[in-house]
Amino acid sequence: MSRCWFLLALLLAGCSKGPQADLPYISEARSLAAEWALVNEQAARNKLTANYTDTLRDSFREQLQRTSESLTQPDSAYGQEINAILAEPADAPPEELRAHAGKLKQIEDGLESA
Numbered sequence: 755m756s757r758c759w760f761l762l763a764l765l766l767a768g769c770s771k772g773p774q775a776d777l778p779y780i781s782e783a784r785s786l787a788a789e790w791a792l793v794n795e796q797a798a799r800n801k802l803t804a805n806y807t808d809t810l811r812d813s814f815r816e817q818l819q820r821t822s823e824s825l826t827q828p829d830s831a832y833g834q835e836i837n838a839i840l841a842e843p844a845d846a847p848p849e850e851l852r853a854h855a856g857k858l859k860q861i862e863d864g865l866e867s868a
Contacts, residue, residue: 771826773865779821780865783836784858786821790814790839791851798848811844832861 790811797807822828822836839854 773827773830773832774868775826776830776832777862777865779824779836780832780858780862783818783821783832783839784855784862786814786818787839787851787855787858790846791848791855794845794851795848797845808844815840815844832858835861 793802793807793810793814796802797804802810818836818840822833822840825833825836827833835854835857839851842850842854
């Protein structure tokens with residue numbers, strides 16, 4: 755009988771991974787995409803130095819890469835969206851980056867309401 759409970763507990767523990775466990779990473783990626791969009795917008799208006807802009811863009815890409823590698827379901831829709839952000843050029847149009855952030859926000863909201 756106790757072996758049955760152990761197996762049930764093990765099964766439930768395995769279920770705790772997945773989209774819910776990835777929610778903080780989805781939120782982080784969404785925020786990074788939005789910040790990257792803002793930086794690119796300000797850079798296009800010549801409000802930031804090139805060196806500062808490059809440093810921020812490198813930081814966003816590094817953080818997104820770590821976020822992507824931390825996902826429990828990297829082949830999910832949100833994993834693919836994060837990879838799409840990573841595939842963007844450093845000077846991607848802010849609208850493109852905001853569109854990615856918007857898709858991640860929809861996924862995030864859906865998971866939070868589930």
